[in-house]
Amino acid sequence: MDQAEQLRNIIKNNTACRGQTSDVNLSPPGKIARVITVTSGKGGVGKSNISVNLGIQMSRIGKRVIILDADFGLANVEVMLGIRPQFNLADLMFRGKGLRDIITKGPENIGFISGGSGISELTNITRSQIAFLTQKLDELDEIADVIIIDTGAGITDSVLEFVTASSEVLLVATPEPTSITDAYALLKTLNRKVDFSTEATVIKMIANRVDSYEEARQLYMKLNLVVEKFLTVRMDFLGAIPQDLNVSKAVMQQKPYSILYPNAPSSKAVFELAGILCNHAPQRAYAVSGIAGLFSNLLRLKLKK
Numbered sequence: 001m002d003q004a005e006q007l008r009n010i011i012k013n014n015t016a017c018r019g020q021t022s023d024v025n026l027s028p029p030g031k032i033a034r035v036i037t038v039t040s041g042k043g044g045v046g047k048s049n050i051s052v053n054l055g056i057q058m059s060r061i062g063k064r065v066i067i068l069d070a071d072f073g074l075a076n077v078e079v080m081l082g083i084r085p086q087f088n089l090a091d092l093m094f095r096g097k098g099l100r101d102i103i104t105k106g107p108e109n110i111g112f113i114s115g116g117s118g119i120s121e122l123t124n125i126t127r128s129q130i131a132f133l134t135q136k137l138d139e140l141d142e143i144a145d146v147i148i149i150d151t152g153a154g155i156t157d158s159v160l161e162f163v164t165a166s167s168e169v170l171l172v173a174t175p176e177p178t179s180i181t182d183a184y185a186l187l188k189t190l191n192r193k194v195d196f197s198t199e200a201t202v203i204k205m206i207a208n209r210v211d212s213y214e215e216a217r218q219l220y221m222k223l224n225l226v227v228e229k230f231l232t233v234r235m236d237f238l239g240a241i242p243q244d245l246n247v248s249k250a251v252m253q254q255k256p257y258s259i260l261y262p263n264a265p266s267s268k269a270v271f272e273l274a275g276i277l278c279n280h281a282p283q284r285a286y287a288v289s290g291i292a293g294l295f296s297n298l299l300r301l302k303l304k305k
Ligand SMILES: Nc1ncnc2c1ncn2[C@@H]1O[C@H](COP(=O)(O)OP(=O)(O)O)[C@@H](O)[C@H]1O
Pocket: 040, 042, 043, 044, 045, 046, 047, 048, 049, 050, 076, 153, 208, 209, 241, 242, 243, 244, 245, 247, 248, 251, 266
């Protein structure tokens, strides 16, 4: 059976099977924020909703959370939170703003940084700017416990670079056929990248918009079967978020569903995911980089080009 055929089978075939959660459990060392990068193969699968609501739930657990919107084209998170940040990452990089100037206060104590044009401007950055940026971002590691990066959609260079530079990646997929094939395409592209390392980057899949937890586990197991057969990248299962009308209702009101509808199935599910993530911090080897480390990785990759 070839890859395409196996993928078709995942989409067609819905039989029960078990998922596997990540079993890593060492806490990251002090003063280095845990960086969680949220990505997907295809757009519109729920990344921004997951980033924001996961952030809120982690904040409720007592973590200091900052969300970085790296989807500069769409400024997604701003729209979802109904806030308009005055400054963005580019103001920090090139226009003399301090780190605290570019952090906008969001609901429930979460902080928010808009990538703005800063993400695309990273392409043309010089060595001295890198040193400057890394130093500025060091501060961020001190004021946040968790930094959630909401990446743009699709298998673009910028998304791939963020993923490659990250130690912990949440891959969001839905049962929709194109979401599954695009998630696989993303993993396949990563697999080919010489800079990507399975030891340095842990990928955890979230199945969004599922009808049952079983459906989520099936989705993971079937996709993982193809991944294990054809690729060397590793993908763990994190959990599921159900299909829930409250999500789009909340999006319409520009407020996160975990605030508007705290007892909705989606809110409970994302609270559970936050708990799992907080109880299973990555191993030291994965966690040492923090946000400054992530950006220096990112920029090192760019300089190599
Ligand atoms: N669990 C869910 N249940 C129902 N609808 C959802 C769910 N997650 C996402 N959606 C719908 O998908 C849309 C896109 O979500 P979004 O988080 O903006 O995706 P992305 O950031 O991946 O482009 C939302 O506006 C919402 O209508």
